[in-house]
Amino acid sequence: MSYTYSGDAHLGLAASYRADDDPFPTDTSLSFPRRNHLREDVDLIKRLLFPRCWNAGPWVGDEELLRDAVANFAALCHSGIAPYADEDPAPVVDEVVRRLPDIRETLKKDVEAAYKGDPAARGYIEIIRSYPGVQAIIVHRVANAFYEAGAPEYARELAEYAKMESGIDIHPGATIGDYFFIDHGTGVVIGETTTIGEWARIYQDVTLGALHFEEDEDDEHSLKKGYKRHPDIGDSVVIGAGTKVLGAVSVGDHVSIGANSWVTEDVPDHTSVFISEHPTHERKHRD
Structure with a gap:
């Protein structure tokens, strides 16, 4: 089974990026030391949801680049779900990819909650890049979308990777409201x-x-x-x-x-x- 992205989620993400203002980063030229993730899909989750914090600033102003990145992410997810599925998982992937702009807006609220809930927090970039609780909830929001859309096994793979990375074990079936913060996290x-x-x-x-x-x-x-x-x-x-x-x-x-x-x-x-x-x-x- 192959997958071709034909949606408009990249346009929703582009609009979400344009709406960012201080204290979220707005500089698209920011550059950080590269982190090599064992899973390319998790790497793309972070870059699509917070591109300025993960060396994907050019995606913010280039909808063609962004469309290619979304298409790549969608194809990876499709290949990850297919071994578990009896039918073509394209509708599942379409549903989750369509939700990415809304997931991003929810995650911005989680970052705000982390900043307000931690006296030691210095800024949003620090929180997005270094807080284990935020790393875990970024992946969970997407994993939960896959769980709800009918791909629980793939969702569990994402969750287990997030646990390995953060020391935090959130089952993808857990339903978590806005402005959620796990401090320290281990x-x-x-x-x-x-x-x-x-x-x-x-x-x-x-x-x-x-x-x-x-x-x-x-x-x-x-x-x-x-x-x-x-x-x-x-x-x-x-x-x-x-x-x-x-x-x-x-x-x-x-x-x-x-x-x-x-x-x-x-x-x-x-x-x-x-x-x-x-x-x-x-x-x-x-x-």
Whole structure:
């Protein structure tokens, strides 16, 4: 199966690039040390979504160059999906490529959230190029689009590469709202049926996972698939480092969960959750 790009997503991306203004970079001549990705599709994801930050500035003002780049990306995705597909995956690729301009606008909100949510942030270019949480969400937004369009296996490949690169494990099935920020990021796990609202901020080693697994009654030794087993996180939620939110629980809006908490029950809106008694350390002097 071969694929030929015939859409107009490149025009939508070009319009999105033109709309960029400070504090997003606007200089198309910026040049950075080249990073060699093991996956060309991931490299193109980053360059198409933030070309000025990934040495693709000429694409901003040249729609023909941009069209060729989008066509190349689409063809790579088609070849990545085809081995898993029973039918030509062209409609899946068309759908995701069509969504690229909207995905870019969502990611700009994620970058804004990172800047506002990290006192150490110096600027948007730094965030886009160096923050592991932003690297992970850039790939996740595209992987999730493929997951929703009907290519879950290819979406998982993208997600696993992002995990290798960032140390953050986001299942492509997870639904994540606008203005999302993972700070530090190492060890974060977000399960397949998780939903997250807007302006959520989570820190390193957080797990949004399953509390237990149901067995498949029709297949011995197999776990049941495709059911709700991960949490729903509301808007404006902060989840501290090391916290585990497990099971199909609901965390409301404007909730703050302190570090190392263990949450297995619903949390209402406007609530703070924390460990009331931390373990104490005793010191003994050796004789």
